[in-house]
Amino acid sequence: MREGQRRVLVVEDELTIAESIAARLRAEGYEVDLAHDGPSAVDKAVQVQPDLIVLDLMLPGFDGLEVCRRVQAHRPVPVLMLTARDDETDLLVGLAVGADDYMTKPFSIRELAARVHALLRRVDRSQRPGSTIVLGDLEIDPVERRVRRAGEPAHLTPTEFELLAHLASKPRAVVPRERLLSEIWGWTDPAATRTVDSHIKALRRKLGADLIRTVHGVGYALEVPK
Numbered sequence: 106m107r108e109g110q111r112r113v114l115v116v117e118d119e120l121t122i123a124e125s126i127a128a129r130l131r132a133e134g135y136e137v138d139l140a141h142d143g144p145s146a147v148d149k150a151v152q153v154q155p156d157l158i159v160l161d162l163m164l165p166g167f168d169g170l171e172v173c174r175r176v177q178a179h180r181p182v183p184v185l186m187l188t189a190r191d192d193e194t195d196l197l198v199g200l201a202v203g204a205d206d207y208m209t210k211p212f213s214i215r216e217l218a219a220r221v222h223a224l225l226r227r228v229d230r231s232q233r234p235g236s237t238i239v240l241g242d243l244e245i246d247p248v249e250r251r252v253r254r255a256g257e258p259a260h261l262t263p264t265e266f267e268l269l270a271h272l273a274s275k276p277r278a279v280v281p282r283e284r285l286l287s288e289i290w291g292w293t294d295p296a297a298t299r300t301v302d303s304h305i306k307a308l309r310r311k312l313g314a315d316l317i318r319t320v321h322g323v324g325y326a327l328e329v330p331k
């Protein structure tokens with residue numbers, strides 16, 4: 106593997122789809138590993154430590170949600186989830202599982218590669234070190250990418266981390282959902298703002314419901330906890 110080369114794990118039981126994703130990503134310079142069921146995906150992720158996982162939802166063994174849970178328990182890694190139908194994507198967004206982006210089949214391989222680039226760029230940007238942010242009992246360490254509330258560590262996905270850090274950079278200020286969507290996800294489709302909502306929901310679940318205030322019809326603001 107060349108230095109600086111990014112490693113993507115593609116988990117998909119439909120072999121033709123898996124192979125065409127792998128071929129496209131390899132052509133764009135990525136190192137690609139493949140897995141075709143839930144258990145081997147988890148093993149492979151632990152073994153190769155990918156920079157990103159492209160993860161099909163319906164898999165033999167156990168499904169993509171379980172893969173996501175088990176892999177994220179080891180270390181945070183960005184996940185692009187593939188689903189067979191729009192309503193599955195709606196369900197996942199509602200559940201706020203630890204995926205950073207979703208695509209519904211059939212999708213264009215070119216679009217998938219663009220989403221992979223965007224996701225990795227987003228993670229790189231959020232890993233640029235800064236100094237620790239302390240707001241009341243909330244502590245955000247951008248170098249170690251650790252978050253604590255009242256001394257208790259919280260395990261955030263890369264996107265959740267960036268969303269929190271973004272809100273925390275201007276505490277109490279109301280940030281419109283559309284702006285969060287364009288600055289963190291790089292998307293401009295206003296219909297996609299429910300993605301922001303699902304990540305806010307996950308942050309509240311992990312850090313406490315009082316931390317982020319909803320300003321109806323506008324966006325979100327981080328409250329300074331006591």
Ligand code: CA
Pocket residue numbers: 117118119161162163164
């Ligand atoms: Ca499948």
